[in-house]
Amino acid sequence: MTTAGRQGRLPAEREDHYMRLRGAHVVGTRALLAVRENIRAAIDAKAMICIYGPTGHGKSMAVNASLRDLAPQITHRIQFRARPSTRDLRHELFHALGLPGRPPSHAIEFDRTLRGALEEPRVLVCDEAQWLSKLCFEYLRYLWDDTSTDLTIIFTGGNGCFEMLQSEPMLESRVYAWQEIDPMALDEVLTVIPAFHPVWTQADPDLIAMCDREAAHGNFRAWAKITHHLTAGLKQTARTTVDEDLLRWAYSKLGRRAA
Ligand SMILES: Nc1ncnc2c1ncn2[C@@H]1O[C@H](COP(=O)(O)OP(=O)(O)OP(=O)(O)O)[C@@H](O)[C@H]1O
Ligand SMILES: [Mg+2]
Secondary structure (H helix, E strand, O other): OOOOOOOOOOOOHHHHOHHHOOOOOOOOOHHHHHHHHHHHHHHHHOOEEEEEOOOOOOHHHHHHHHHHHHOHHHEEEEEOOOOOOHHHHHHHHHHHOOOOOOOOOOHHHHHHHHHHHOOOOEEEEEEOHHHOOHHHHHHHHHHHHOOOOOEEEEEEEOOOHHHHHHOOHHHHOOEEEEEEOOOOOHHHHHHHHHHHOHHHHOOOHHHHHHHHHHHHOOOHHHHHHHHHHHHHHHHHOOOOOOOHHHHHHHHHOOOOOOO
16 A cells, blocks of 8 residues: 555656656646646545546546646645555545654544644545445545645546445535546547647658557557667657658567457
8 A cells, every 4th residue: 555656645657657757858748738627626525436447448647737827835645555444545645745753652643633734725636536435435425525625636546436436425426526537539639639749740640640549549558668679769760750660670579458
């Protein structure tokens, strides 16, 4: 079980890029722009929202990039890779909020400490929310419902996140907006990929379309991975531009994947 970033703070932008891909830029995909608007509205309303969808489509990138612009100082991230207990959750919140001293040993005192800290405006990002148990959701709802707290919660996650939140009626009915992140359509790929990385700036749009059709399927992590291989391949072969052979070599590394 780990917390991303420095004690629950937003990671630096380069950490968001797949394997810290050099030269990569954050691009304004439709998904990212919609996430930014939903997060802006959620912060204004002090709401809970849920951003979900399959792996690699840019959820974490969109949430982090938006919050770096909108609320970097008051954003706190918690993330779990295994199912936490409410005790784990309390400790995770304590550390993510950067509270001083040692975590209180009694639940009542712990709750008072957390509620006190949440009286200041805070944005809490729960990444990989599908790992949270019913009791953890209940606990977050309890903190959010408290009229003295000033809390925005952004739930985000992959497979199962939507279903998990929907299966908690008390939580589901409080969620202000739901946003599913879809794969990029070809027209969007042709617009954003040339801006994503210098290797694509002058690339033939037909090559980009071929790569999307045969390998990337509108999945941004796949695009980043192919770009990583491609930059290595360009360097090894002392080439400066992408051609079909090199591109096929780069995405042959991904293995076969159905669209
Ligand atoms: N808007 C974007 N601009 C540039 N690169 C992006 C963008 N969105 C995604 N990427 C690239 O795709 C990778 C995967 O994105 P991200 O980690 O946000 O996916 P995810 O939907 O959170 O996946 P998972 O469900 O596995 O956590 C990023 O590390 C980054 O390299
Ligand atoms: Mg993610």
